[in-house]
Amino acid sequence: MQRKIMAAATLVAVASTLALAGCSSSSSSTDSASTASSCAPSGGKVNLTYTSWVPGMDKVVDLWNQKNPDIQVTVQTGPNGNSGTYQNFFNEIKAGNAPDLGQIEYDALPNFRVQNGLVDISSCANVTDSKSKFIDFTWKQVTLGDAKGVYAIPQDSGPIAMYYRKDLFDAAGIPVPTTWDEYAADAAKIKALGSYITNFPKSDVNWFAGMVWQNGGDWFKNDGSNWTVDLTSAKSTQVADYWQKLISAGEVSKLASFSDEWNNSFNTGQQWTWISAVWGATTLSSGAPDTAGKWAVAPMPQWTSGGKAAGDWGGSSTAVLTGSKHPYEAAQFALWLNTDPDALALENKLGGLYPAATAGADLPAFQSGSDFYGGQKIYDVFKTAAAQVNPDFTWGPTMTQTYTDVSDGFGTALSGGGTLDDALKVGQDKTIAALKAQSIPVNG
Amino acid sequence: MSTATARKASPRDAGLTPTLRGAGRESILSRTAAMLIMGIFTLYFLIPIFWLLVSATKTQDQFTSTAPLWFTPEAIPNFISNIGRLFSYDDNVFIKWIVNSVLYAGLGAFVSTIIASMCGYALAKYGFRGREAVFNVVLSGVLVPATALALPLFLIFSKIQLTNTFWAVFLPSIVSPFGVYLARIYAASSVPDELLEAARLDGSGELRTFFTVAARLMAPALVTIFLFQFVAIWNNFFLPLIMLRDQTLFPVTLGLYAWNSQISQIPELRSLVIVGAFVSIVPLIIAFLSLQRFWSGGLAAGSVK
Numbered sequence: 001m002q003r004k005i006m007a008a009a010t011l012v013a014v015a016s017t018l019a020l021a022g023c024s025s026s027s028s029s030t031d032s033a034s035t036a037s038s039c040a041p042s043g044g045k046v047n048l049t050y051t052s053w054v055p056g057m058d059k060v061v062d063l064w065n066q067k068n069p070d071i072q073v074t075v076q077t078g079p080n081g082n083s084g085t086y087q088n089f090f091n092e093i094k095a096g097n098a099p100d101l102g103q104i105e106y107d108a109l110p111n112f113r114v115q116n117g118l119v120d121i122s123s124c125a126n127v128t129d130s131k132s133k134f135i136d137f138t139w140k141q142v143t144l145g146d147a148k149g150v151y152a153i154p155q156d157s158g159p160i161a162m163y164y165r166k167d168l169f170d171a172a173g174i175p176v177p178t179t180w181d182e183y184a185a186d187a188a189k190i191k192a193l194g195s196y197i198t199n200f201p202k203s204d205v206n207w208f209a210g211m212v213w214q215n216g217g218d219w220f221k222n223d224g225s226n227w228t229v230d231l232t233s234a235k236s237t238q239v240a241d242y243w244q245k246l247i248s249a250g251e252v253s254k255l256a257s258f259s260d261e262w263n264n265s266f267n268t269g270q271q272w273t274w275i276s277a278v279w280g281a282t283t284l285s286s287g288a289p290d291t292a293g294k295w296a297v298a299p300m301p302q303w304t305s306g307g308k309a310a311g312d313w314g315g316s317s318t319a320v321l322t323g324s325k326h327p328y329e330a331a332q333f334a335l336w337l338n339t340d341p342d343a344l345a346l347e348n349k350l351g352g353l354y355p356a357a358t359a360g361a362d363l364p365a366f367q368s369g370s371d372f373y374g375g376q377k378i379y380d381v382f383k384t385a386a387a388q389v390n391p392d393f394t395w396g397p398t399m400t401q402t403y404t405d406v407s408d409g410f411g412t413a414l415s416g417g418g419t420l421d422d423a424l425k426v427g428q429d430k431t432i433a434a435l436k437a438q439s440i441p442v443n444g
Numbered sequence: 445m446s447t448a449t450a451r452k453a454s455p456r457d458a459g460l461t462p463t464l465r466g467a468g469r470e471s472i473l474s475r476t477a478a479m480l481i482m483g484i485f486t487l488y489f490l491i492p493i494f495w496l497l498v499s500a501t502k503t504q505d506q507f508t509s510t511a512p513l514w515f516t517p518e519a520i521p522n523f524i525s526n527i528g529r530l531f532s533y534d535d536n537v538f539i540k541w542i543v544n545s546v547l548y549a550g551l552g553a554f555v556s557t558i559i560a561s562m563c564g565y566a567l568a569k570y571g572f573r574g575r576e577a578v579f580n581v582v583l584s585g586v587l588v589p590a591t592a593l594a595l596p597l598f599l600i601f602s603k604i605q606l607t608n609t610f611w612a613v614f615l616p617s618i619v620s621p622f623g624v625y626l627a628r629i630y631a632a633s634s635v636p637d638e639l640l641e642a643a644r645l646d647g648s649g650e651l652r653t654f655f656t657v658a659a660r661l662m663a664p665a666l667v668t669i670f671l672f673q674f675v676a677i678w679n680n681f682f683l684p685l686i687m688l689r690d691q692t693l694f695p696v697t698l699g700l701y702a703w704n705s706q707i708s709q710i711p712e713l714r715s716l717v718i719v720g721a722f723v724s725i726v727p728l729i730i731a732f733l734s735l736q737r738f739w740s741g742g743l744a745a746g747s748v749k
Binding site for chain 1 (some may be wrong): 688
C-alpha cells in the first residue's frame with residue numbers, strides 16, 4: 001500500500017509539472033474575457049473572500065457584514081504583498097480559486113494587469129462616479145493610464161513630507177531647509193557637528209522613486225500597448241546626482257533602514273531629518289521613543305524655490321481579482337471599504353492606514369496635535385502634500401525585479417564602487433530585458 | 445539474504461570498541477584543540493539563542509538602548525508582560541498558532557513515522573518483485589526539495605478544494621522518504637528473520653508481528669524518524685505560506701513571518717515577533733531533550749549486541 005502512495009506521489013509530481021505548463025500557456029488566452037461590459041448584481045445571498053494584510057481588517061469587515069446580510073465577506077490574511085501574498089494571488093489565479101478581492105499596492109498593480117489578474121470594474125454601478133472621492137493621484141494609479149478602465153479602488157496612500165529635529169536645528173541655528181539646495185548646505189553643516197542630516201536607504205528603491213516622482217520624473221509609460229522604460233531620464237538622474245554628492249561627501253549615513261541600528265541612530269540624535277511618508281510617523285515614534293516632543297514635520301524640500309510638489313511612498317488598493325463570480329458585489333464592498341467614514345476610521349486606528357479617500361483627511365484621528373511631534377497637527381502637512389503629488393507617475397509591470405537590480409547598484413554605489421547613476425542605467429537595461437523576456441511589448 | 449545483512453552489521457558494530465579505547469591514548473594537545481573547536485562551535489550555535497532569550501526580556505525601547513547580550517534589571521517583569529502581550533494580541537491568535545504547529549508537527553510526525561517504518565520494514569523483510577525499484581524511487585524522493593513540490597501540491601489541492609484547510613498542510617507532511625530509508629536500513633540490521641519466523645509459527649498475523657515485535661526492536665529508528673520529521677514539519681514554512689489563508693490555521697512559523705512583514709505598519713509587532721520566536725523554539729527543545737534519552741539509549745543498546 002505504501003508503495004502505491006509513493007508511486008502515486010511521483011506520478012502526481014510529474015503530472016503537476018505538466019499541469020503548470022498547461023496553465024501558463026492558457027492564461028494568456030483568458031485575456032480580457034473578464035472585462036465584461038455588463039456588471040450586474042448576482043441576486044440572492046453572496047459570499048465574498050477578501051485577502052488583506054492590514055492588521056485589524058477583520059474588525060472593519062465585521063462592520064460591513066452586520067450592515068449587509070446579503071453580501072457576506074470573509075477576510076483572509078497573510079504576509080505583506082511582496083513577502084508572499086502576491087505570489088499566492090498569481091498561483092490562485094492560475095488554479096482558478098483566487099479570492100474575490102485582494103489588497104494590491106500601487107506599484108504591483110501593473111504587474112497584475114499585464115498578467116490579466118484584474119477585473120475591470122468600471123462598468124459596475126457607482127465606480128466611475130467615485131473618482132471625485134479620492135485624492136487625484138491615487139485614482140490615476142488604479143486606472144493604469146487607461147481612460148476607461150478601473151482596475152481597483154484606492155485604499156491608502158503615502159504622501160511624503162520631511163520629519164525633522166526641531167530642537168537640534170534651533171539649537172544649532174541652522175535654518176530648516178525648504179529647498180534641496182538648502183538641504184545640501186545644511187547637510188554639510190550637520191556633518192561638521194558630527195551627525196547626519198539623514199540616512200540613504202539602499203534597499204528602499206520605491207523611496208527613491210518617490211523622490212523622482214516629486215521632481216516630475218516618470219520611470220514608466222504605457223501608451224495602451226507598448227511600455228517605455230525611463231529610469232535614466234534627466235529628472236531621474238538629477239535626483240541620483242544630488243544624492244550621489246551627499247553620499248560621496250559622507251554627509252548621509254548608510255544604515256539598513258528599519259533596522260535596530262537605524263532606529264538607534266534616530267533615538268540618539270544621529271539623524272536630523274527623515275524624508276518619509278505619512279505612515280512613517282508611527283515608525284519614528286516607536287523607533288526613537290527618547291526623542292519624543294522634539295520632532296516636527298515640514299513639506300519636502302523643493303527643487304525650485306517656492307515649488308509645491310510632493311512625492312508618494314507606498315499605498316495600496318483593493319482590486320477585484322480574475323475569476324470572481326460576483327464583481328458587482330465585490331466592487332460595492334471595495335467602494336464602501338475605502339470611502340465609508342466608519343471603515344476609514346477603523347482602518348486608521350487598527351491598521352495605521354492613511355486613506356486614499358479625500359474625506360479621510362477629516363477623520364477625528366487626524367485633527368489633533370501629536371505629542372511626539374511637539375503638539376503639531378502634522379496631518380495637515382500630509383493632507384496638503386497628498387494634493388501636490390503628480391498624478392502621472394506610472395509604475396512598471398516588473399517592479400520587484402527593477403527594485404532588486406537598482407538596489408544592488410545602490411549597494412555598490414554606497415560602498416564606493418560606482419554611482420547611483422550607474423545603478424539606474426543597469427536597472428534600465430535589466431528592466432527592458434525582463435519585459436522582453438516576458439513578451440511584454442516594450443520600446444527600445 | 446537479510447540475515448546476511450544483519451550479520452554484516454554486527455562486526456562493524458564490534459569494530460567501534462577499539463576506536464573508543466584508542467581515544468584514551470590521544471595526546472593532550474590534540475584533545476585540547478578538539479575541545480576548543482567544539483567550544484567555539486557550541487558558542488556559535490548558542491549565542492543566537494541566548495540573544496533571543498535576552499531580547500525576549502526587553503521592552504521595545506530597550507532594544508536599541510541597552511546591551512544586546514545582557515539582561516536589564518527589570519528582565520523578569522518585562523518577560524512576563526511580553527509573554528502576556530504575545531498571547532493576548534489579536535484575540536489570542538498566537539496560542540492558536542502554537543496549537544496548530546503542535547498538531548501539524550506532532551500528529552504529522554507520528555503518522556509519518558508509522559507509515560515510513562512500515563514501508564521500510566516491508567522493503568527490508570519481504571522479498572517481492574520490483575523491491576529495489578520501489579526503494580530507488582523512494583530514495584529519489586529524498587533528493588526533491590519540499591519547496592519544489594509546494595506549488596504543484598497547491599494546484600492539485602486546489603482541484604480537490606482542500607487548500608486553506610488543515611489537510612493541505614497535514615497530508616503532505618505525513619510523507620517521509622528519508623524515514624523510509626532509515627527504517628529499511630535499521631529494520632534490516634536489527635530485526636532478525638528468525639524472530640519473525642517464530643512469530644509467524646505462533647500464528648501472529650503480519651500486522652501484529654510488525655507492531656508487537658518489529659516496531660519494538662526498531663524503536664531507536666522510530667524515535668529518530670519522529671524527531672527528524674517533527675523538526676522538519678515544525679520548521680516547514682513554504683508549504684503553509686502557499687496553502688493557508690485563514691490565520692487561525694497558520695503554524696507559528698508562518699504567523700510570525702506575517703507579523704514580521706507588518707512591522708513597518710505596526711512597529712509594536714517587532715517585540716512580539718522576537719518573544720514569539722523565542723516561545724516557538726521551546727517545544728522543539730522539549731521534544732529533543734525528552735526524546736534524546738530513547739534515541740541515544742537505543743543506539744547504545746544496538747552496539748552492545
